[in-house]
Amino acid sequence: xxxxxxxxxxxxxxxxxxxxxxxxxxxxxxxxxxxxxxxxxxxxxxxxxxxxxxxxxxxxxxxxxxxxxxxxxxxxxxxxxxxxxxxxxxxxxxxxxxxxxxxxxxxxxxxxxxxxxxxxxxxxxxxxxxxxxxxxxxxxxxxxxxxxxxxxxxxxxxxxxxxxxxxxxxxxxxxxxxxxxxxxxxxxxxxxxxxxxxxxxxxxxxxxxxxxxxxxxxxxxxxxxxxxxxxxxxxxxxxxxxxxxxxxxxxxxxxxxxxxxxxxxxxxxxxxxxxxxxxxxxxxxxxxxxxxxxxxxxxxxxxxxxxxxxxxxxxxxxxxxxxxxxxxxxxxxxxxxxxxxxxxxxxxxxxxxxxxxxxxxxxxxxxxxxxxxxxxxxxxxxxxxxxxxxxxxxxxxxxxxxxxxxxxxxxxxxxxxxxxxx
Amino acid sequence: xxxxxxxxxxxxxxxxxxxxxxxxxxxxxxxxxxxxxxxxxxxxxxxxxxxxxxxxxxxxxxxxxxxxxxxxxxxxxxxxxxxxxxxxxxxxxxxxxxxxxxxxxxxxxxxxxxxxxxxxxxxxxxxxxxxxxxxxxxxxxxxxxxxxxxxxxxxxxxxxxxxxxxxxxxxxxxxxxxxxxxxxxxxxxxxxxxxxxxxxxxxxxxxxxxxxxxxxxxxxxxxxxxxxxxxxxxxxxxxxxxx
Numbered sequence: 001x002x003x004x005x006x007x008x009x010x011x012x013x014x015x016x017x018x019x020x021x022x023x024x025x026x027x028x029x030x031x032x033x034x035x036x037x038x039x040x041x042x043x044x045x046x047x048x049x050x051x052x053x054x055x056x057x058x059x060x061x062x063x064x065x066x067x068x069x070x071x072x073x074x075x076x077x078x079x080x081x082x083x084x085x086x087x088x089x090x091x092x093x094x095x096x097x098x099x100x101x102x103x104x105x106x107x108x109x110x111x112x113x114x115x116x117x118x119x120x121x122x123x124x125x126x127x128x129x130x131x132x133x134x135x136x137x138x139x140x141x142x143x144x145x146x147x148x149x150x151x152x153x154x155x156x157x158x159x160x161x162x163x164x165x166x167x168x169x170x171x172x173x174x175x176x177x178x179x180x181x182x183x184x185x186x187x188x189x190x191x192x193x194x195x196x197x198x199x200x201x202x203x204x205x206x207x208x209x210x211x212x213x214x215x216x217x218x219x220x221x222x223x224x225x226x227x228x229x230x231x232x233x234x235x236x237x238x239x240x241x242x243x244x245x246x247x248x249x250x251x252x253x254x255x256x257x258x259x260x261x262x263x264x265x266x267x268x269x270x271x272x273x274x275x276x277x278x279x280x281x282x283x284x285x286x287x288x289x290x291x292x293x294x295x296x297x298x299x300x301x302x303x304x305x306x307x308x309x310x311x312x313x314x315x316x317x318x319x320x321x322x323x324x325x326x327x328x329x330x331x332x333x334x335x336x337x338x339x340x341x342x343x344x345x346x347x348x349x350x351x352x353x354x355x356x357x358x359x360x361x362x363x364x365x366x367x368x369x370x371x372x373x374x375x376x377x378x379x380x381x382x383x384x385x386x387x388x389x390x391x392x393x394x395x396x397x398x399x400x401x402x403x404x405x406x407x408x409x410x411x412x413x414x415x416x417x418x419x420x421x422x
Numbered sequence: 423x424x425x426x427x428x429x430x431x432x433x434x435x436x437x438x439x440x441x442x443x444x445x446x447x448x449x450x451x452x453x454x455x456x457x458x459x460x461x462x463x464x465x466x467x468x469x470x471x472x473x474x475x476x477x478x479x480x481x482x483x484x485x486x487x488x489x490x491x492x493x494x495x496x497x498x499x500x501x502x503x504x505x506x507x508x509x510x511x512x513x514x515x516x517x518x519x520x521x522x523x524x525x526x527x528x529x530x531x532x533x534x535x536x537x538x539x540x541x542x543x544x545x546x547x548x549x550x551x552x553x554x555x556x557x558x559x560x561x562x563x564x565x566x567x568x569x570x571x572x573x574x575x576x577x578x579x580x581x582x583x584x585x586x587x588x589x590x591x592x593x594x595x596x597x598x599x600x601x602x603x604x605x606x607x608x609x610x611x612x613x614x615x616x617x618x619x620x621x622x623x624x625x626x627x628x629x630x631x632x633x634x635x636x637x638x639x640x641x642x643x644x645x646x647x648x649x650x651x652x653x654x655x656x657x658x659x660x661x662x663x664x665x
Contacts, residue, residue: 148630162645166652188636 005033020122027118027128051170055130057299059137061292062352065282066141068275070098072285073145076200076278081213082243084233087276092232096223101145101201102281108149109139112156120165131170131177132160138178138352141282142345142393144193145201147185151192155184175400176359179393186393194389196249199278203242211242250278251343252382252389259330260339273342283345293351302355305364306371310350313375314340321383332383344382349374349392354399361403363410370406374399434560442564446572449660453576454651458544462536463577464643468588471596473581475522475529477574479537481567483514484546488566491554498555507550508541515540529595545573580646588637590614603631 008029013021030052074094075087084090113132121128139156159181164173185193192198197205202214215238216224224234247254251263251272267277275285283289296302318337325333341347354360354374361370374395381391388394433439452458459480466476490510491498498506519537522530530537540546549569554562585592590604605619606612617625636642655661 150630151632154634162648166648184636187639187641188634189632190635191632 008033019125020118023122023128024118027121030127052130054301055133057301058134058296058352061295062137062141062282064288064291065285065348066102068285068288069141069282070102071095072275073098073101073201073281075276077202077213080200080203080211080242080246080248081240083240090233092227093235096227097201097220097235100217100219100223102140104149105140105143105145105147105152105281108152109156110136112153113139113160116157116160116165120169124169129170131164135160135177135181139181141348141352142178142182142280143185144198145281146198147192151185151189155181155188158184171358173358174404175397176353176356179353179397182393183397196247196253198248199250199280200248202238203248209241211246211248213238213240213242215239248278250389255335255343256332256386256389259332260335261329263335263339263343269339269342280345283348286342286347289347289351293347296351296355301357302351303357303360303367305367306355306360306374307350309368309371310354310375311341313372314346314379315375317376317379318383321379335383340379340382344390345392346378349378349396353392353396359400359403361406361410363407365413366403366406366410369410370399370403373402439561439564442561443568443571446565446568447575448572448654448658451572451576451654452545452548452569453573453647454654455661456545456548458548459573460647462539462543463573463580463647464640466533466536467577467581467584467643467646468638469532469595470578470581470585470593472529472532473574473577474593474596475526476533476536477570477577479515479518479522480540480543480545480573481570482518483511483540484549484570484573485563485566486514487511487546488549488554488562489559491550492557492559492562495555503555507547511541511546511550532595545569576647576650579650580643583646584637584642587634588642590633603628604633 011025012029013025015022071094074090074097077097078084078090078094084093110132113136117132118128139152143152159177163175163177163180164170167173182193197203202216203211204214206212216235220235220238224236227234247266249257249266251267254263254266271277273286275288277284293302293307297304297307315337318335318340321333322335322337325331328334335343354371361367374392377398378391378395381388381394383391385391446452450456453460453463462476466472487507487510491507494506494510515538518540519530522533522537549566553565557565582592585594586602590602592600592602594601601612601614603616603618604612604614606614606617614625616628617623618628618631620626620629634642
């Protein structure tokens with residue numbers, strides 16, 4: 001490895017002459033090596049688990065969601081037009097289609113977000129902060145697959161500048177940056193991220209023919225020529241009509257309209273649990289999200305208190321709703337409380353969003369309250385508010401704002417308790 | 423005799439008077455520096471025309487309230503000065519309300535309660551307390567105009583951004599309405615400068631464009647004002663407190 005280090009040292013740009021290039025260099029250099037600069041004055045705690053390792057661990061925990069999310073984009077597209085209907089039929093087509101949809105989202109999110117991050121780092125004269133690694137990896141997972149890229153770019157820029165840099169950079173943000181990005185799209189361009197038509201990629205509505213597949217673009221053409229070379233099935237031109245009874249509605253949308261029976265009619269519970277349903281890219285598969293959550297818990301990055309209390313909060317509210325639903329089985333209230341957990345994005349919000357250590361409450365008691373309130377508020381928004389089909393994004397952002405207040409009162413209570421003992 | 427001597431020393435529109443007019447536009451802006459009058463700034467800035475009418479109303483009320491309070495400042499007892507000031511502001515606001523009702527009823531309906539709420543606008547009351555009660559009428563009048571303009575300037579900048587990005591129009595509701603970007607609707611005779619529904623021409627390059635609905639919501643005015651404050655402070659170093 002010596003020659004590599006030598007080479008890297010040789011190309012190091014001068015800090016004074018080109019601060020931007022040096023910041024850039026420093027950011028990538030510390031991926032490979034520990035920096036050779038020493039701290040001056042004072043004693044510092046040194047730990048192998050620094051910010052960069054923490055962030056990388058979270059990104060690793062998300063990889064399973066990425067894999068299935070990619071495949072699911074293709075699977076939902078072909079299921080809608082009734083081709084390659086089996087789960088593993090047309091495997092290469094589904095994977096290629098998913099990649100063609102996902103990669104541009106991933107690249108745009110990172111180019112815009114990291115660009116802003118690098119620019120601010122060089123302007124403020126400090127090293128690049130790793131905060132965007134996680135944010136940038138989370139953003140594609142919570143977006144619908146057909147989101148226009150310019151909207152994505154605008155929302156990422158908004159989230160990073162207003163949500164993070166305005167507050168002072170990584171670790172200083174009040175709101176979860178990835179969710180802020182999504183909530184911006186949600187309020188600014190609601191037709192792109194809500195309703196029944198956005199969750200399945202590549203389906204458009206023709207005035208005369210109804211829903212049909214879009215024409216496949218040039219990237220699919222390239223993939224086609226490769227597949228043709230192997231003698232595999234190809235995309236073709238597109239334009240196929242959707243199957244009879246097609247609806248792009250997510251289970252939540254159906255449940256809100258017609259109740260639980262209609263949901264199970266359309267999607268089997270196994271599909272809902274494994275994630276073969278329309279939805280945001282990475283939030284559908286529950287076991288793979290729980291795998292990520294397990295990684296986060298074992299490495300001690302995420303707080304089990306937040307996860308557990310969020311589960312309890314949501315479960316209690318859902319049970320209460322079942323109780324007041326009575327015999328009206330068509331209402332959203334009557335959806336069995338355990339089914340509420342695998343219908344939407346509860347687990348994704350629980351594992352990756354609510355546990356964000358920066359925006360969550362930091363006292364242990366505070367974490368219980370914080371998680372419980374997210375669970376309760378999110379479930380209330382999901383079931384009782386007809387305008388918002390899913391509630392976790394809004395509930396988490398809402399409780400993000402309250403987290404410092406919760407911490408404040410937990411501390412005050414502790415001080416009072418100790419004073420009374422004295 | 424002494425009065426006349428002072429008059430000759432101070433010109434009618436000297437350096438100090440100019441400062442009264444210019445200062446509230448930047449260094450002492452009522453919205454971005456003093457952070458007053460935010461409530462109406464969030465509410466009326468969806469359309470430029472609304473913001474313009476509101477600004478004119480506030481300039482008028484602020485200037486004349488300052489003038490009348492300054493004229494009466496020596497005869498208002500200290501204990502009831504708030505009530506006396508409120509009476510002056512309220513009568514001026516009533517004049518504005520009646521004039522607007524007569525001239526342009528649709529805009530009056532749009533602005534609705536916010537014209538009436540000029541009474542509670544902290545900028546007006548603040549200037550009366552801070553300036554008019556202790557200064558001569560002419561200067562007070564100028565200070566009122568200056569602060570009204572400072573408020574109006576921010577209002578209009580915010581409104582321009584919000585209307586262009588939120589609705590794709592400029593000055594909608596006024597005689598000089600401009601439709602900038604959006605899909606044409608021939609049935610209702612709506613023609614945009616850049617027609618995003620066009621098959622060819624400039625518009626066809628913008629077929630991806632969609633209006634930003636967030637800009638129509640009051641929350642966006644908060645962001646826009648916040649960013650304006652950010653920009654102003656990074657450019658006017660006088661406003662940055664180093665502590």
